[in-house]
Amino acid sequence: xxxxxxxxxxxxxxxxxxxxxxxxxxxxxxxxxxxxxxxxxxxxxxxxxxxxxxxxxxxxxxxxxxxxxxxxxxxxxxxxxxxxxxxxxxxxxxxxxxxxxxxxxxxxxxxxxx
Amino acid sequence: xxxxxxxxxxxxxxxxxxxxxxxxxxxxxxxxxxxxxxxxxxxxxxxxxxxxxxxxxxxxxxxxxxxxxxxxxxxxxxxxxxxxxxxxxxxxxxxxxxxxxxxxxxxxxxxxxx
Numbered sequence: 001x002x003x004x005x006x007x008x009x010x011x012x013x014x015x016x017x018x019x020x021x022x023x024x025x026x027x028x029x030x031x032x033x034x035x036x037x038x039x040x041x042x043x044x045x046x047x048x049x050x051x052x053x054x055x056x057x058x059x060x061x062x063x064x065x066x067x068x069x070x071x072x073x074x075x076x077x078x079x080x081x082x083x084x085x086x087x088x089x090x091x092x093x094x095x096x097x098x099x100x101x102x103x104x105x106x107x108x109x110x111x112x113x114x
Numbered sequence: 115x116x117x118x119x120x121x122x123x124x125x126x127x128x129x130x131x132x133x134x135x136x137x138x139x140x141x142x143x144x145x146x147x148x149x150x151x152x153x154x155x156x157x158x159x160x161x162x163x164x165x166x167x168x169x170x171x172x173x174x175x176x177x178x179x180x181x182x183x184x185x186x187x188x189x190x191x192x193x194x195x196x197x198x199x200x201x202x203x204x205x206x207x208x209x210x211x212x213x214x215x216x217x218x219x220x221x222x223x224x225x226x227x228x
Contacts, residue, residue, distance in 0.1 A: 004156070035216055043123075043202055045219035091157070102206075102217055104157040 004092050004105035011110050013082045020067070021077040021108045023092030029053075033095040034075040035102065036066065040088040048090075051075055082112045117141045120205050120220035127195065128228055135190040135223045137205030144209065146188040147217065148180060151202040163188060195227045 005024045013019035025034065036048040051059045051066045059066040067076040079086055092105040118139045127133050139146065148160040162170035163182040177199075179191040188205055202224050206217040 037219075043204070043222035043224065045204060045206070045217075047216040047218065050216060093157075102157075102159070106154070106156050 004094050004103055006092055006105035006108050008108045009106075011108055013079075013110065013112055015084060015112055015114050016081055018078060018080045019082055019110065021079070021090050021092075021110065023075045023077065023105060025073050025075065025092075025094050027073075027094065034066070034068070035093040035095065036064070036075075036077045037091045037093060037104075038086075038088045039091060039107070045091070049077070079110075084112050084114060086110060087112045117218045118205060118207055118220035120203075120223050122223060123221065124224045124226075126226045126228060127192070129195060129197070131195075132191070132193040134192065135203055135205075135225075137188040137190075137220055139186055139188075139205075139207040139218070141207055141218060142209075143207035143218070144185050145207060146182060146185070147206045147208075148188065148190050149204040149206060149219075151204055151222070153201075157204070161190075192225075195225075197227050200225055200227045 003026050007022055011019060032053045034051045038046045038048055049059050049061045049064045049066050051068045058068050063080045065078045067078055075092060087110060089107045089109050091107045093102045095102055121136045125133060145164045147162050150158045150160055159172050160174045161168060161180045166182045166185055177194050181189040181191060202222045204222045205220045208217040
């Protein structure tokens with residue numbers, strides 16, 4: 001079965017420091033997409049970044065970058081220069097061909113400390 | 115106006131009540147989804163609608179009844195719920211069900227069944 005694993009239930013990071021949130025996935029498909037979403041306390045899921053399985057370069061969006069290691073089946077999110085507003089739940093999700101969209105991991109709660 | 119709007123934001127209902135959750139998207143998307151988010155569990159996909167046709171029903175109990183009258187609106191009708199149905203219900207939309215595009219989420223309805 002396809003699944004997403006986020007092993008860190010909670011993380012703390014000092015403001016202005018970088019932090020890496022782990023995500024590993026399991027699929028036998030060759031075509032798939034990986035997403036990261038942020039969920040603040042308000043509940044809304046906010047799209048952050050996307051990486052396609054055939055993309056040769058790691059995705060970047062502002063302070064967010066995705067460390068994609070295909071052989072290891074990992075898609076870690078790196079947040080640079082953390083801000084207090086980054087405190088939220090972060091979900092890794094995967095889209096794989098021939099199935100329903102967006103299987104989610106259990107999430108990692110990130111707390112940024114001043 | 116936000117892309118995906120859910121109402122109400124909070125709902126408390128008794129087990130014998132009947133209520134409905136509403137979702138509206140202003141993004142011109144043709145696919146809409148209901149997800150359930152319970153504490154300490156991954157997001158669970160409940161229903162998928164593409165072009166107003168239900169294309170996915172992930173073994174959801176019949177006490178949850180979706181309705182998609184048009185591509186911009188999605189409802190979740192609730193009746194005779196159980197306390198374990200208390201959760202955050204998230205609506206999402208995307209351009210296509212199996213396309214390589216991200217899903218945009220509403221802020222969710224926090225449901226408490228008493």
